[in-house]
Amino acid sequence: MKVIYTYTDEAPALATHSLLPVIEAFAGKAGVDVETRDISLAARILAKFPDLLTDTQRVPDALAELGALATTPEANIIKLPNVSASLPQLKAAVTELQAAGYAVPDYPEDPRTEAEISARAAYDSVKGSAVNPVLREGNSDRRAPASVKGFARKHPHSMGAWSPESKSHVTTMLDGDFRHSEVSVTLAAADTLRIEHVSADGTVTVLKESLPVLAGEIVDASVMRRAALDAFLAQQIADAKAEGVLFSVHLKATMMKVSDPIIFGRVVEAFFPAVFAEHGAALTSVGADPDDGLASVLAALGRLPSAEREAVEAAIAAGYESGPSLAMVDSDKGITNLHVPSDVIIDASMPAAIRSSGQMWNTAGELQDTKYVIPDSSYAPLYAETVDFCREHGAFDPTTMGTTPNVGLMAQKAEEYGSHDKTFEIGAAGTVRVVDAAGTVLLSHDVAAGDVWRACQTKDAPVRNWVELAVDRARATGSPAVFWLDETRAHDAQVLVKVRAHLAELDTDGLTIEVMDVADATRYTLDRARRGEDTISVTGNVLRDYLTDLFPIMELGTSAKMLSIVPLMNGGGLFETGAGGSAPKHVQQLVKEDHLRWDSLGEFLALAVSLEFLAEKTDNPRAGLLGAALDEATGRLLEEGRSPARRVGEIDNRGSHYYLALYWAQALAAQTTDPELAALFAGLAGDLAAAEETIVGELAAVQGNPVDLGGYYHVDRTRTDAVMRPSATLNGLIDAF
Known part of the structure; x- marks a missing residue:
C-alpha cells in the first residue's frame, strides 16, 4: 500500500509544491512510498483528448485510475480540494491550454458534427463535480479534530454581531420546485431503465437510453417548472426593492452542474427582464449566455453593432436603476451576485453571510441586510432556520459552541442531483417518464418548454453502510445522532424505509438516534450547539456538503480545518483535506505580492490519518509513529501561531511548512518507541532549528513582489517550484535528508 497524494488546482496545488518534498523525505525514512496523481482540471481535460496531443503532451487519465483503486482494499488516497468547474471556468481552462500549445477543441455550444458531439460529451464529463463521485466509494465521516476545536475555543475567530431588527431572511419556493414535484420508487429487482420525453402528438424522444439499476436501488424524478420559477423570482425581486434589502441568489452551480446554471440564468433574465425581452435574440447571436452569468452578457456586448450595444447597455442600466440593490461579490470591481455562477456557491456564500451579521456587501462596500433567494425548497430550511436562530439568539460564541460532526451518504454517486447525465432542459411540452425494461412507467411528470427535469439514483449498499457508520460514531462519542430525513418528501420516505430496517438489525441500546x-433538525442542532452540546448530523449527499461548511465556519472560522475520512466500502481509505472555496483569492494574492495565505492544516490532518491507516493495514509501526508525530507537530503549530497570516511580511504557507517540518522532526527525534528512527531525525531536527533565522529570512525576503506562475489552471511546474520553494537553505536540508 502506498500513499497517493493528489495534485489538484489553485492554492492547494501551489501548496503541494512546497509541502510534498517534506512529506516525501519524511515518509521515505519510514519505508512509506508516496506517489502523486494529477487530477487537476487541466489534466482532466487533457486526458480526454489524447489523439489531439503530441507524445510529450499526453497525460494519463489519473482520475479513472484512482476511481478503480478506490474500489480495492489497497486504496490510500489523500484528496485535496479541486476545481468543480462551472462552464465559464471550463472555457477559461480550455483557452489557457490552447494558448500553451495544446490542440484541445473549443467547447461546442451547439454540437452538430460527430466530432463536436464527442468533444461536448468529453467536456461535460469534466465540468462540475466530476472528481468526487468517482473517488467516493464510501460514505463520509467529517468532524473537527479535538486539537483544532480546542484551539478555536482558546483563540476564537471573529463573528459579526446580529441585530434583533435584522431584515435579512431566506426565501424559497412553495410549489413548482424540485422538492414539491419529487416522485420516488425503490426497485425490487435489477433492471435497465430508460428516460424518455413524449410530446403532445405522441412522438417519443429518448433522453437517456440506458440507466442500469440494482435491486433495492432508489430512483427519483422531479421538475423545476419554469413558469413557477419565473413568477417566484419576479416576486422576490419586487419584494427586495420594497423592503430595502439586497437581492442575492444562492445555488450550487458546480455540484448540480446542469440544473443550477440554468436556474442561475433564469435569475439573470428575471432581474433584467427588458434586456432579454427586447434584445435576447441579438445577445444570443453573439454568444451571450445568461446561464454563464451577467459577466457573459457584458463580455458579448463588444460583438454587437454599436447602436444595439448602446441600447443594451442602456437597458442594463435601467434594470439596475429600477430593481433592488444587488449583493456584491467584489464591490471595488463591480462584480455582483449575478456575474458568475461559481462566485456564489451556496455552501460557501451562505455561511460567510451568516458569520457576517447575516449581511452581504453592497455597492458602497458596506454590509447590508439581504434577501437570500434559494429557489428549490429541498434544503433551504437549513439556512432559513439558521438566519432566524441567529436573529433571535445572536451570533454563536466559538469559545463555548458545541461541535456538529457529519456522517454523509455519498458512496457510489448517491444523491448526485442535477448532474449532466440525468438532468434535462425541456424543449417542448409533453411528458417525461422513466420506463423499465418491460415498458412499465415507473415515474412521470407533465412538463412544459423551459422546465428542468432531473432524476437521481441511490443504491442500497451505501445506505446500509451509512447507517452502520452513524451508529458507530454515536457509540464512539456518546452524542445523539440525527438523521435529517423528511417523511413528507418522496425520496426521504424511501430512504427511511431502509434506515429503519437497518437500524433494527444493529445494536443501538443506550444510543440516542x-x-x-x-427545519426541525436545524433548530435542534443549533440549540444544542449554543448550549455547548455536540450533535452528529446524519445526512444525505447535498446536506453533507452544506453542513460541513456551515458548522465548521461558525465553529472554527473555516471548513478547511475539518478532518474528512471516507472509509471506502471495499476496505481502502480516502482522506479529504477540507474545502477550497477561498482558493482563487489566495492565488490572486500570491501572483500580486508573493504571499500565499492558504492554510495546509487540512493536508496535515489527512496525512496523519492516512499514515496511521497504512500502519495498521501493512503492519508498519514506523508509519504509525510518523502519523502520531505529525499530529503532535500540528498541535504545536497551532499553539505557537505558525499558521499562515493574511498580510505580506507575515508568515505564509511556505513558512508554515518550514515550522511543520521542524516540529515534526523534533517530535520524531523525541519519541522513544523506535530509537533508530529517533536518531535518523535528530540530525535534521537540529539542523532545521539551527537554521531557523536564515530560513525564515529567506522565505520573507521574496514577499512583496509579483510572481509569474506561467498559468492559472495549468501552471509551469518549474516556475512554481521556484516560487513555492524560495529558501535554498531549507531546500538543501530537506533534499539532502
Whole structure:
C-alpha cells in the first residue's frame, strides 16, 4: 500500500509544491512510498483528448485510475480540494491550454458534427463535480479534530454581531420546485431503465437510453417548472426593492452542474427582464449566455453593432436603476451576485453571510441586510432556520459552541442531483417518464418548454453502510445522532424505509438516534450547539456538503480545518483535506505580492490519518509513529501561531511548512518507541532549528513582489517550484535528508 497524494488546482496545488518534498523525505525514512496523481482540471481535460496531443503532451487519465483503486482494499488516497468547474471556468481552462500549445477543441455550444458531439460529451464529463463521485466509494465521516476545536475555543475567530431588527431572511419556493414535484420508487429487482420525453402528438424522444439499476436501488424524478420559477423570482425581486434589502441568489452551480446554471440564468433574465425581452435574440447571436452569468452578457456586448450595444447597455442600466440593490461579490470591481455562477456557491456564500451579521456587501462596500433567494425548497430550511436562530439568539460564541460532526451518504454517486447525465432542459411540452425494461412507467411528470427535469439514483449498499457508520460514531462519542430525513418528501420516505430496517438489525441500546426533517433538525442542532452540546448530523449527499461548511465556519472560522475520512466500502481509505472555496483569492494574492495565505492544516490532518491507516493495514509501526508525530507537530503549530497570516511580511504557507517540518522532526527525534528512527531525525531536527533565522529570512525576503506562475489552471511546474520553494537553505536540508 502506498500513499497517493493528489495534485489538484489553485492554492492547494501551489501548496503541494512546497509541502510534498517534506512529506516525501519524511515518509521515505519510514519505508512509506508516496506517489502523486494529477487530477487537476487541466489534466482532466487533457486526458480526454489524447489523439489531439503530441507524445510529450499526453497525460494519463489519473482520475479513472484512482476511481478503480478506490474500489480495492489497497486504496490510500489523500484528496485535496479541486476545481468543480462551472462552464465559464471550463472555457477559461480550455483557452489557457490552447494558448500553451495544446490542440484541445473549443467547447461546442451547439454540437452538430460527430466530432463536436464527442468533444461536448468529453467536456461535460469534466465540468462540475466530476472528481468526487468517482473517488467516493464510501460514505463520509467529517468532524473537527479535538486539537483544532480546542484551539478555536482558546483563540476564537471573529463573528459579526446580529441585530434583533435584522431584515435579512431566506426565501424559497412553495410549489413548482424540485422538492414539491419529487416522485420516488425503490426497485425490487435489477433492471435497465430508460428516460424518455413524449410530446403532445405522441412522438417519443429518448433522453437517456440506458440507466442500469440494482435491486433495492432508489430512483427519483422531479421538475423545476419554469413558469413557477419565473413568477417566484419576479416576486422576490419586487419584494427586495420594497423592503430595502439586497437581492442575492444562492445555488450550487458546480455540484448540480446542469440544473443550477440554468436556474442561475433564469435569475439573470428575471432581474433584467427588458434586456432579454427586447434584445435576447441579438445577445444570443453573439454568444451571450445568461446561464454563464451577467459577466457573459457584458463580455458579448463588444460583438454587437454599436447602436444595439448602446441600447443594451442602456437597458442594463435601467434594470439596475429600477430593481433592488444587488449583493456584491467584489464591490471595488463591480462584480455582483449575478456575474458568475461559481462566485456564489451556496455552501460557501451562505455561511460567510451568516458569520457576517447575516449581511452581504453592497455597492458602497458596506454590509447590508439581504434577501437570500434559494429557489428549490429541498434544503433551504437549513439556512432559513439558521438566519432566524441567529436573529433571535445572536451570533454563536466559538469559545463555548458545541461541535456538529457529519456522517454523509455519498458512496457510489448517491444523491448526485442535477448532474449532466440525468438532468434535462425541456424543449417542448409533453411528458417525461422513466420506463423499465418491460415498458412499465415507473415515474412521470407533465412538463412544459423551459422546465428542468432531473432524476437521481441511490443504491442500497451505501445506505446500509451509512447507517452502520452513524451508529458507530454515536457509540464512539456518546452524542445523539440525527438523521435529517423528511417523511413528507418522496425520496426521504424511501430512504427511511431502509434506515429503519437497518437500524433494527444493529445494536443501538443506550444510543440516542433521532429522525427529523431539515427545519426541525436545524433548530435542534443549533440549540444544542449554543448550549455547548455536540450533535452528529446524519445526512444525505447535498446536506453533507452544506453542513460541513456551515458548522465548521461558525465553529472554527473555516471548513478547511475539518478532518474528512471516507472509509471506502471495499476496505481502502480516502482522506479529504477540507474545502477550497477561498482558493482563487489566495492565488490572486500570491501572483500580486508573493504571499500565499492558504492554510495546509487540512493536508496535515489527512496525512496523519492516512499514515496511521497504512500502519495498521501493512503492519508498519514506523508509519504509525510518523502519523502520531505529525499530529503532535500540528498541535504545536497551532499553539505557537505558525499558521499562515493574511498580510505580506507575515508568515505564509511556505513558512508554515518550514515550522511543520521542524516540529515534526523534533517530535520524531523525541519519541522513544523506535530509537533508530529517533536518531535518523535528530540530525535534521537540529539542523532545521539551527537554521531557523536564515530560513525564515529567506522565505520573507521574496514577499512583496509579483510572481509569474506561467498559468492559472495549468501552471509551469518549474516556475512554481521556484516560487513555492524560495529558501535554498531549507531546500538543501530537506533534499539532502
